[in-house]
Amino acid sequence: MHDVTLIVNGVPRHARVPARRLLSDFLRHDLGLTGTHVGCEHGVCGACTVLLDGQPVRACLTFAVSVSGQEVTTVEGLARDGQPSAVQRGFAECHGLQCGFCTPGFLTTATAFLRDNPAPSDEDVIEAVSGNLCRCTGYQNIVKSVHRAAELLAEEGP
């Protein structure tokens, strides 16, 4: 068993887990943060995407013990002052989700993407979300949502 401490959504969180504990299971089952979803357990669908020190990673392909001490942002950590973030609002405004199971992975991915590329082209957006599977929306409204989020971020200012 190993002591794992992560800074999750700005708060230090600790649990004692086996070495094989996946980051996705650590977040979901040890910390009770069930917003991060697991769709394939082999790193293809992207539903489990979280930000590790700001960068999108597949939580289902990451051992919790291997990232001890690092900062993790999950979908639960995207809101600011209790208000949904620009990316979250963009998805709600543009019908960018249906069943919502893949949505946390898209939201975290888009959050990191728009931070680095605040005024993306259509091609940029498609490239950014091209590693996440969605079975409901056909993606068109997801692309629209990311563009809308960029607008909302621009309105918010730095």
Add this chain to the structure above:
Amino acid sequence: MTTKLFGEPVRRREDARLIAGDGRYLDDLGAGALAVAFVRSPHAHALITGVDVDDAIDVEGLVAIYTWEDLPPGVREPLPLLIPHPALTHGRTAYCLAKDVVRHVGEPIVMVVATDRYIAEDVCERIRVSYEFRKPVVGLENAVDGPHLVHDDVPGNVGAHMVQEVAHRDGRATRDVIAAAPHTLEFRLDVERSACMPMEGRGVYARWDADDRSLRVYSSTQTSTSVQMAIAAKLGLPLPKVEVIAPDVGGGFGVKIVHPWPEEILVPWAARLLNREVKWTEDRREHFISSAHERAQVQHVKVGFDDEGRVLGLDVEILHDHGAYTPYGIIVPIITSTQLLGPYKIGSYRVEFFSVYTNTVQVTPYRGAGRPQGVFCMERTMDKIAQYLGKDRADVRAANFIQPDEFPYDQQMIFQDGRPLIYDSGDYPESLRKLKDLIGWDEFPLMRSKAAEEGRRLGIGIGCYVEGTGVGPYEGGHVQVTSDGRVHVSTGLTSQGQGHETVFAQIAATELGVPIEKVSVVTGDTRRFGYAVGTFASRAAVMSGNAIALACRKVKEKALRIAADALEADPADLEITDGMVHVVGAPNASIPLATVAVLSNPLRYAFDEEAKRATQFATGGSMDRPPVAEGQEPGLEGKDYYSPVRSTFASGMHAAIVETDPDTAEIRILRYAVVHDCGKMINPMLVEGQIHGGVAQGVGGALYEKMVYDEHGQLLNASFMDFLMPYVTEIPKIETDHLETPSPLNPLGIKGAGEAGVIPVSAVIAGAVEDAEGIAIDRMPISPSDLYALRDSSRTSGAVSRLRNTQ
């Protein structure tokens, strides 16, 4: 201020929790529950000769290991055959845990319960099952009358055989009509296997309350009421002691309408036996090999037609692969057989299908549910007729359309609901006109020749369909207005992302004249509504939408009656706007609906200021009448059901322009256009979303997705690495236009929209690739390698007919 919300693109009320990570999907529940994993067969066909658990029982954290022998009566019986049919003469279903024989890779044999999933899987790895191998039956044509049997007592592996014929109006049989037709064509079509693949797999979580002797079960299902009945029956519990709730469900697309899954019986059974919370969450590999697939068919087609391209006779023989078991009956080939007719008047029609066992995962409905295969057949037929006659493909379709003044149109067959296949309304010529405008059908030849000048190869395809939606038998709705003015709506069917909380709230808010913020909707919870059928066949909006509207009308009638008493007005002069009941044209003579709710329930005890108004010394009613009048009930609530005489028929037409790479045979969709008619739309934004998602699944089925079984019955691509579901990079922008021909069958005039998008896509893409290449495309999906091979064989052996010079 208006409260009319029906027809508006209202934003989804589900989204606030889902974007925040506050959704509650199955595996988000039951944090302390024991975990289940299964030992599943690695072999497609074998006798089980032994199960050795010696190495497993010492694993720390193990709670229980069960095989079929451990199961009590009820649980050890075969699972139910949900939809019997006289033509399904040899229906067979699986056991919860395999008894003696396994018939596909993935069939559950041993159930393991442990303190967490990691440990449960450790235990599974240590359990040794011994087998005596039997020859697997794989591939439709190997199965029919083949030397090996999936079930020893099913000769020829044929589970069902059905012939339906609609003779020519002069009485001649279809085959005679075809023989006498001016022109005939004969060909074979193939459609591969695919699957629903919701992002969330299946899952079950059960809590036994030993004090209350009751069971609460959460399942990622499309039918909680039917799961409830199945669990009560199998476990011998009184129905009111079993609650089943569908929490947030991460997509269904058909696979979760099948029930009870083995796990839906085993997990509650173990929870009661162990008196512990127990949960099973399906992993992705399990979903590939242990749930259900769909689509695979081989079709042999003969068609006779006249010089205008009008179909005089159509004769289709279908081989349908239903996998190892038939829990959902033969609904899929029945739908293929009936919906194949599409928007056309076919002079005479004979359809025969053989539904066949193979040692593969069972086949049950996947969004579209047999229609994509039927539409593929009919639309390929239309294209071939046009090609043969040298006519425009749209014109040939138009020559066969049912005309707007011919509704209701009786296709003289029996549909999947056991009722006549009578189309209620539609306007197919107008749909086609809109589609040709949208895609630029008439301008395409110019576009093609310009592209050809640049060395690019383009093609255009078209596909039309009619979809029976809103099948019965019924759904219900319950509406309650409480004394705080809130409106609580419930219906029994479940939600998997369609946005029911939004559209049902729109209906209730519109019917009752209240702000939508006051309305909350619960679906799929047997505690709230016990009678329901389920969410499938594009039926939820039609069925529950109308039931809720009818329930609201009852509530409104009662509210107006009570308010009329209070306002000393005639109920006929009252209306409700923004939650206030008022005299029409006199907004000051009004009473809040919340107060009406208070007055509707005569009280003895006051618990807040509002309630005081309804207590016995506060009300000023007549002393000669009882507080609750005869025939009335306390409370402002209503319940009603909608049960349609038959299905309502939505329709649509799609067109696509594709580009094929002359060297690599890569296929790219340049344009994709949809004209869609689902009657009156409750929320056009959500309808569009359904279309987008359906088309994306259709594109997957046309170009990428197939289940690859080897001759041993091993599914070679049972992961998202190898089963190619489209990402954003594979899906074109979808251009849509709508037509609204209301259904005359239901009060709201609506038709279903859930499945539509997926139905004609393979037909459209096949037509477009064929148009680009001049090579017959008769097998879907088509990959670049497939197309490359087709080009090769058409060049070298002439085995594939060249349709036209493409230069």
